Amino acid sequence: MRGSDETMLMGAGRMQNLLQGLGVSNCHDLRQRFSPLSHIGHIKLNRLPKRTAIVAFSADQVYALAEMLRRTRGGAAIVMGNLSPQTRNAQVALYQSGEVDYLIATDAIGLGLNMDIDHVALAETAKFDGRLRRELFAHELAQIVGRAGRGTRPGSFGTTGQARPLDDSTVAQIEENRFQAVSKLYWRNSRLGFGSVDELLAGLAQKPNQSILRRIxxxxxxxxxxxxxxxxxxxxxxxxxxxxxxxxxxxxxxxxxxxxxxxxxxxxxxxxxxxxxxxxxxxxxxxxxxxxxxxxxxxxxxxxxxxxxxxxxxxxxxxxxxxxxxxxxxxxxxxxxxxxxxLHEKLVQQFVDRRTAVLVRIARSNEPIEALFKPDGAVEIAGQLVGHLKGLVFRPQNRSKTLAGRTLRQASKKVLIPEIKKRMQELVEKKDNTYSLNDQGEIVCGEVAFAKLCAGVHVLQPALELLEGGIANADELSVEREKVLSRLNAWLQTELNERLRPLFLLRDKIEAKQLNSAVRGIGFQLLEALGAMDRRSIAKELREVTQEQRGDLRECGIRFGEFSLFMPLLLRPAPSRLLALILAFGPKGSKTPYIAPPGLTSFVSDAEIAPAALSAVGLRKCGKRLIRLDVLERIGGEIRNARQKGEKGSFQPTLEMVALLGCAKPDLPEILGSLGYRREKIEKDAEGEVDELACTWIQRSITAKPSQAKKPNPASRGPHKGTSKSGKKPARGPKPEKKIDPDSPFAVLQDLKLGKK
Structure with a gap:
């Protein structure tokens, strides 16, 4: 705009000679840049310093760069010429406030924007000027990179991304602010006539009358x-x-x-x-x-x-x-x-990860951080959700290995370590009655799991592993971590000693050699089986010990049943559940504990579980039904009573058996069959259905296993089979006296033999 008294023109020094040629007064005042501007070369995009403006010349390139910075630096503000002034100002404010540390712009950045920029990185050095794509001149680049530095604070410039490094000549011109003087100006006639369209066109086509001017x-x-x-x-x-x-x-x-x-x-x-x-x-x-x-x-x-x-x-x-x-x-x-x-909100939503941007600043600062730990476990830092803390386990929102993920974890660590340290101290000070074991083998306090069972040196000596995620195992928490493990191990050992007292009594007697040698082996096997085992597996050993010798084991709470050896105290729900847990998470455990439903004497289960594991939790599989060991012994007693009343050891099932098992009558054949009995006589009711309580059962004959069959005498082979060399049959030796197991249901028959000698 022309002034009333004088008009001031402000521009680059390279315009001075041209203005003099146009007759403008030679009175001029040259102002130097306050701060130095230096070239620092090519820098990769993900290594650019904070407060950097990155310049590209197309919207597609600007958006691509913004997306890359969103993933690696939390985002960037965007300034382009086609944005509305309001959107452009909002994006500039986003950068100026420090919410993001990077600005991506077209060459619009060189036109009147005064911002807090320390470095300008050129992602492109060529642009389309309306007619063709060309490399920018040194003075055009200087207009852009001159935005770096503010006041007396130094600025720097360079290239990034796919841009080629600037040549030495261009760098020198920019740093020294030394450019070739402008010799020509584009001009168009502004004194137009509107008498007709032709007159208007002629006025627009008029040529300048000075040599330094060119018609546009x-x-x-x-x-x-x-x-x-x-x-x-x-x-x-x-x-x-x-x-x-x-x-x-x-x-x-x-x-x-x-x-x-x-x-x-x-x-x-x-x-x-x-x-x-x-x-x-x-x-x-x-x-x-x-x-x-x-x-x-x-x-x-x-x-x-x-x-x-x-x-x-x-x-x-x-x-x-x-x-x-x-x-x-x-x-x-x-x-x-x-x-x-x-548009501003959409740009922020698409190209700014506010959480990462905030956390980047927090991670790099030494100032105290205010964090909010919500009841549902959510953790917020500076209003941004960073993850969830449950017990000692922190689940970050971003688990990736990108800068965003690393920054989140780094910033979170600053607030989580003091919080986890406080929780560990509170956990150590808790009373025993606040701890419990859940069905997943985890030690729980206040409905939150803090540790889990894992394999120790023995199934009765389980180890513990803290549930601590990636933060609680930091070196800063090593002392607190050892205190927590020591406290929880002490509670677990107390729990084992109280719930499994008979087992530890047996172990102590074995280690102190307080059991007589005849039953020490049986006791050791029973200890390894966690207090219950099938009687058939040690039938041979049992036949070789007397009732008096078995007394040492009975003092440990062991019962010699018809079907099993077991500890009745361990069949209670709490000890049985604890045994299932330490067995599942012990050495070679399945990691899937089988916990019997409390209160049921038997139940149907299709689970594939090893018999030894079932015995350890006080169960035995009879067909498809799992039966508690003590209930099975009571069934055995009912069968013995019924056989004494029957002929030749036969019996009929009773309602008491059905009631004890808690099953239906049609379930009896499968159960009795698994116990070694077979149905000898089937009776039907008036409707033609099998009446299970009227059927007659007898014990199934036991045939010797192939490995137990008597080996043939070598003398039985050949032409003289069954005779000695003299042709006579060998004398038959005395018949060995057959030992009767005193705990067998048939022991009572020994006293009923007539004419006993």
Whole structure:
């Protein structure tokens, strides 16, 4: 703007000689840059320092760089020429506030933006200038990288990404602010005549009268004038109509969709402003705005709507194009504001990971961090959810190995270590009655698991492993961790000693050699089997010990049953459950404890479980049904009583058996069959159904296993089989006396033999 007394022109020193050639006064004042600007070469994108502006020259490249920085640095602000001023200012504020440390921009950054930038990195050094793609000149690069540094604070510049490093000559020109002087200026005649379209075109085509000026290439408004004037029937327009047509042609192409869409828009505008009313119809203008009144969509869709609304804002700011321009200016401004806000939010949502950006700053600072630990386990730092802390286990929101994931864990560690240390101390101070073992083998306190069972040196000496995630095992917590393990191990040992007292009594007697040698082996096997085992597996050893010798084992709480050796105290729900847990998580354990439902004497189960594991928890599989060992012994007693009343050892099932087992009558055959009995006589009721309580059962005959069959005498082979060398049969030796197991149900029959010698 020309001043009333004097006019000041401010620009680069390379314009000085040219201005003198135009007759501008030689009075000038040269100002030097306050801070040095230095070149630091090429730096990879993920190693750029904070407070860096990265420059590219296309929207696609800007978005690609922003996405990369979102993943590695928490995000970046975006500044482009096609953004609305409001969106651009909001993005600049995002950067200036420190919420993000990086700014990605087109060369619009070199035009009037004054920001807190320490380094400018060029991701591209070539751009499309409207006609062709070319390398930028040194003075153009200087205009961009000169944004680095503020006040007296030094600035730096360089390249990044796919950009080639700058050559030494270009670097020297930029650092020394030394460029070739401008010798030519582009010019277009501004003194135009509007008597006719031809007169207007002639004025635009006029050449300058000074050698340092060059006529500017034909611009888009001149192209539009030629196109519209050539395709319109305007008759003999007056100067006002020609001027109005020229004003329409000067509408900038904000939309950048190509010349054809722009010409169609100009044609529509010309149709209205050149008719007899001379204004754009309100309903027509309102319909155009209504099409754009949507704040949904992605970045591209919102940007396109904003470019359209800028065209209509231009129209509304023409005082004579609308009947009520003030009203439509307000409408356009309101719509542009809402679209700008939506675009800013979408840019932030797409290209800024606010949580990572916040945590990056926190991780790099030494200031105290305020964290919020919510009752549901959520952990928030500076209002950002970083993960969940349950007990001592922290589950971060981001587990990836990217910078975002590492930053989250680094920042979280600062607040989690003091919190976990406090929780560990509280855990150590808890009373025994606050701890418990859940069905997953975890030690729980306050409904939160803190440790889990794992294999120790022996199944009765389980080890513990803290459930601590990736934070609680930090070196800073080593002392507290040892205290917690010591406290929980002490509680677990107390629990084992109380619940499994008979087993530890047996172990102590074995280690102290307080058992007689005859039953020491049986006791050891029973200890290894966790207090219960099938009688058949040690039948041979049992036949060799007397009732008196068995007394040592009975003192340990062992019962010699018909089907099993077991400890009745361990069949209670609490000891049985504990045995199932230490067995499952002990050496070679299945990690899947089988815990019997409390209160049931028997139940159906299809689970594939080893017989030894079932015995350890006080169960035995009879067909598809699992039966508690003590109940099975009572069934054995019922069978013995029934056999004494039957003929030749046969018996009939009773209702007491059914009641003890808690099963249905049709389940009896499978159970009795698994115990070594077979049905000899089947009885049916009046309806023709088998009456299980009326059927007769006897013990199944036992055949010797192949390995137990008597080996043939060598003398039985050949022609003299069954005789000695003398031809006589060998004398038969005395028949060995057969030992009867005193605990066998048949022992009572020994005393009933008639004529016992």
């Amino acid at each position: 290439r034909r611009r888009s408004d001149e192209e539009a004038l030629l196109e519209l004037a050539g395709h319109r029937t305007m008759g003999n327009p007056d100067a006002a109509q020609v001027r109005r047509l020229w004003e329409v042609c000067q509408l900038p192409d904000f939309r950048k969709n190509g010349i054809e869409p722009h010409l169609r828009l100009l044609g529509e505008l010309a149709d209205h402003v050149l008719d007899r009313d001379g204004v754009l119809p309100d309903d027509w203008f309102a319909a155009r705005l209504q099409r754009l009144d949507r704040v949904q969509g992605n970045v591209d869709a919102l940007s396109a709507r904003l470019s359209h609304i800028r065209s209509w804002s231009y129209c509304a700011n023409r005082a004579d194009w609308l009947a009520d321009p003030s009203h439509w200016r307000d409408q356009c401004r309101d719509l542009e504001t809402r679209l700008s806000d939506a």
